[in-house]
Amino acid sequence: MSNNSNEGLLKINGVSTAFKISGEYYDAVSNVSLEVHRDEILAIVGESGCGKSTLATTVMGLHDPKETKISGDIEFEGQNLTELDEAGFDKVRGKKIGMIFQDPLSALNPLKRVEDQIQEVMIYHTDMNQEQRHARVIELLNQVGIINPERTAHQFPHQLSGGMRQRIVIAIAIACKPDLIIADEPTTALDVTIQAQILDVLRDIQKENHAGIILITHDLGVVAETADRVAVMYAGQIVELGTAAQIFNEPKHPYTRSLLRSMPQRDSENDDLYVIKGMVPSLQRMPKQGDRFAPRIPWVPASAHEEEPTMHEVEPNHLVRCTCYKEFTFPDEEGGLA
Numbered sequence: 252m253s254n255n256s257n258e259g260l261l262k263i264n265g266v267s268t269a270f271k272i273s274g275e276y277y278d279a280v281s282n283v284s285l286e287v288h289r290d291e292i293l294a295i296v297g298e299s300g301c302g303k304s305t306l307a308t309t310v311m312g313l314h315d316p317k318e319t320k321i322s323g324d325i326e327f328e329g330q331n332l333t334e335l336d337e338a339g340f341d342k343v344r345g346k347k348i349g350m351i352f353q354d355p356l357s358a359l360n361p362l363k364r365v366e367d368q369i370q371e372v373m374i375y376h377t378d379m380n381q382e383q384r385h386a387r388v389i390e391l392l393n394q395v396g397i398i399n400p401e402r403t404a405h406q407f408p409h410q411l412s413g414g415m416r417q418r419i420v421i422a423i424a425i426a427c428k429p430d431l432i433i434a435d436e437p438t439t440a441l442d443v444t445i446q447a448q449i450l451d452v453l454r455d456i457q458k459e460n461h462a463g464i465i466l467i468t469h470d471l472g473v474v475a476e477t478a479d480r481v482a483v484m485y486a487g488q489i490v491e492l493g494t495a496a497q498i499f500n501e502p503k504h505p506y507t508r509s510l511l512r513s514m515p516q517r518d519s520e521n522d523d524l525y526v527i528k529g530m531v532p533s534l535q536r537m538p539k540q541g542d543r544f545a546p547r548i549p550w551v552p553a554s555a556h557e558e559e560p561t562m563h564e565v566e567p568n569h570l571v572r573c574t575c576y577k578e579f580t581f582p583d584e585e586g587g588l589a
């Protein structure tokens with residue numbers, strides 16, 4: 252555990268990840284810089300195809316080097332992850348960095364009992380004996396909110412509900428008390444009540460273990476309820492970064508504002524949701540110059556955008572890409588540009 256909760260646990264510095272498509276490399280993640288601290292939940296939000304999962308799997312070293320080109324530095328607890336070989340990554344994954352993916356069924360082995368699956372990671376990474384491991388399994392199942400841990404420990408995944416399975420996946424991810432947890436859409440497959448319970452579990456774990464958590468989601472409701480800081484990603488780039496309060500109360504980038512406007516309001520009687528026109532560009536069609544979001548806000552004149560958009564600090568710890576935010580209004584707003 253760190254004494255200094257502000258210390259950067261993970262420092263992503265100028266990271267790009269390019270996939271080989273028909274013999275050419277195309278960036279799915281472009282020059283991303285980001286820090287994750289202990290004791291915080293950093294959410295990464297954006298529509299499908301913005302590069303959120305690719306960034307996560309880059310940090311985890313899960314890409315095939317024959318098909319992927321990665322540049323930049325990923326410093327985790329003083330170690331540059333981009334320099335690790337497979338054996339080096341095996342020591343970090345599961346022990347120091349835990350992962351939770353969207354689909355618990357594919358993350359779990361259908362043929363193994365819950366207890367054996369949780370113990371597996373402890374056998375690999377710790378010197379605990381069978382008795383200690385069993386005690387830890389029960390402790391973990393309690394921690395993730397399983398009511399009858401001894402019984403569940405002996406069950407197979409198919410005997411459990413979706414919410415229970417996701418709790419097991421979380422138990423596996425935190426079994427070795429990782430310093431960093433990466434949760435990629437951990438609640439997307441679950442219904443709303445279970446979603447809230449799983450998010451509570453994540454928050455409790457973060458407090459108890461003083462871990463840093465990267466929470467990847469396209470659901471701004473989840474972000475509002477959970478995150479301390481938010482990185483908004485569009486077309487492989489971070490377009491806005493700030494505290495949850497800054498992002499929700501003072502969003503600046505047109506993309507952040509569009510995402511928020513397209514979010515269903517719980518108390519609103521108005522069913523007409525804002526729809527962001529167009530689509531996230533495919534990797535081959537990514538604009539090489541200019542603001543990547545510009546084609547989806549065509550009413551904003553080209554002169555409002557920077558040719559090579561950079562990040563601007565609009566207030567302490569609040570960064571926005573491009574200067575177009577200064578002029579941006581929705582077409583139906585007072586003083587709109589349309």
Ligand SMILES: Nc1ncnc2c1ncn2[C@@H]1O[C@H](COP(=O)(O)OP(=O)(O)OP(=O)(O)O)[C@@H](O)[C@H]1O
Pocket residue numbers: 270271272279297298299300301302303304305306469532533534
């Ligand atoms: N192995 C791959 N080879 C080629 N292109 C890929 C590969 N993996 C992802 N992509 C492309 O990279 C872009 C980013 O995908 P990614 O899955 O990271 O986005 P995302 O924001 O996590 O979306 P989702 O929420 O749907 O997972 C997309 O255009 C996707 O089609």
